[in-house]
Amino acid sequence: MKPSIAIVGCGKVGTAIGKFLAEAGYNIAGLASKSLSSAERLADIVKTNNVSKIPWEITKKADIVFLTTPDNAIADTCNSISIHSGFRKNAVVLHCSGALPSTILSSAKKCNAFIGSMHPLQSFASTAPAGNPFKDIIISVEGEEVAVNKARKIAKDLGAKCLTIKTEAKALYHASAVVASNYLVTLLDLSFRLIKAAGITDREAFKALKPLIQGTLSNVEKAGIVDGLTGPIVRGDIETVKRHLEEIGSKTPDLLSLYKILGFHTIDIAMAGGDLSKSSAQKLKKIFID
Numbered sequence: 195m196k197p198s199i200a201i202v203g204c205g206k207v208g209t210a211i212g213k214f215l216a217e218a219g220y221n222i223a224g225l226a227s228k229s230l231s232s233a234e235r236l237a238d239i240v241k242t243n244n245v246s247k248i249p250w251e252i253t254k255k256a257d258i259v260f261l262t263t264p265d266n267a268i269a270d271t272c273n274s275i276s277i278h279s280g281f282r283k284n285a286v287v288l289h290c291s292g293a294l295p296s297t298i299l300s301s302a303k304k305c306n307a308f309i310g311s312m313h314p315l316q317s318f319a320s321t322a323p324a325g326n327p328f329k330d331i332i333i334s335v336e337g338e339e340v341a342v343n344k345a346r347k348i349a350k351d352l353g354a355k356c357l358t359i360k361t362e363a364k365a366l367y368h369a370s371a372v373v374a375s376n377y378l379v380t381l382l383d384l385s386f387r388l389i390k391a392a393g394i395t396d397r398e399a400f401k402a403l404k405p406l407i408q409g410t411l412s413n414v415e416k417a418g419i420v421d422g423l424t425g426p427i428v429r430g431d432i433e434t435v436k437r438h439l440e441e442i443g444s445k446t447p448d449l450l451s452l453y454k455i456l457g458f459h460t461i462d463i464a465m466a467g468g469d470l471s472k473s474s475a476q477k478l479k480k481i482f483i484d
């Protein structure tokens with residue numbers, strides 16, 4: 195039989211976990227949230243009557259407890275539940291934060307529970323996901339062995355694959371995820387603003403750039419970062435880079451410093467490939483620093 199589940203914090207991630215674990219045959223033993231209406235919304239989906247605003251009223255019923263509150267409430271919520279002896283002996287307590295380690299749940303050890311974290315590398319933007327947001331994604335797990343083994347099984351049942359990470363490496367790991375997801379949006383914003391300054395409309399911009407973006411992703415997937423790099427820097431085309439800087443400086447000066455920083459760091463990637471000469475690299479670095 196599958197273990198029973200309690201969820202504390204019925205927002206975007208808590209709702210997705212509840213909905214798709216229920217679909218995978220798990221018994222959702224109880225739901226708690228700051229607002230009762232959030233717990234009730236999920237209760238309607240997973241068909242349970244066990245809802246509360248008080249977490250320890252429902253967590254004691256479960257083999258596995260998800261604390262899916264915002265990051266800044268996880269440790270306090272865990273502590274309050276522990277103080278009220280709200281975890282079963284040998285229960286597994288998991289949070290889903292990318293940045294925080296499982297050790298923030300250490301208060302649950304007082305109840306002899308096992309602690310871990312499982313972070314889905316996915317962006318959850320709504321409490322009404324269209325399809326299964328866990329399908330074929332990576333869920334990163336760390337923590338005590340018993341907790342990690344349970345998290346692995348849950349990840350598999352959600353349709354995801356697992357990556358084991360070191361507890362002490364979570365902040366760096368999460369910084370990487372932020373760059374891949376959030377700062378990719380920042381990069382796209384830079385690109386869209388430049389193409390719009392070149393007279394291309396909003397509607398045309400995405401259409402025009404999408405195949406280039408996808409082609410670049412595909413090149414990096416096939417050949418790696420160094421061999422996936424193309425363009426003026428790796429070609430040592432100093433005059434083209436100068437023209438970019440002149441035009442950006444005159445038409446969109448607020449974008450110049452970001453363009454320069456990105457260019458500066460691209461030189462090292464180009465050098466690693468062996469195509470960019472040392473002297474061209476030095477000239478380019480000087481241009482980007484000036």
Ligand SMILES: NC(=O)c1ccc[n+]([C@@H]2O[C@H](COP(=O)([O-])OP(=O)(O)OC[C@H]3O[C@@H](n4cnc5c(N)ncnc54)[C@H](OP(=O)(O)O)[C@@H]3O)[C@@H](O)[C@H]2O)c1
Nearest residue numbers: 203204205206207227228229232262263267290291317318
């Ligand atoms: N969103 C993402 O893309 C994403 C991706 C990966 C991991 N995560 C992680 O998943 C966790 C949850 O994030 P989320 O995006 O689902 O946040 P969210 O949508 O804001 O949901 C958090 C839920 O917890 C409830 N809550 C707040 N404080 C509480 C407390 N003290 N006790 C009980 N419930 C409380 C909220 O209030 P109400 O009850 O008033 O609704 C809300 O329903 C975080 O650790 C986050 O880092 C998020």
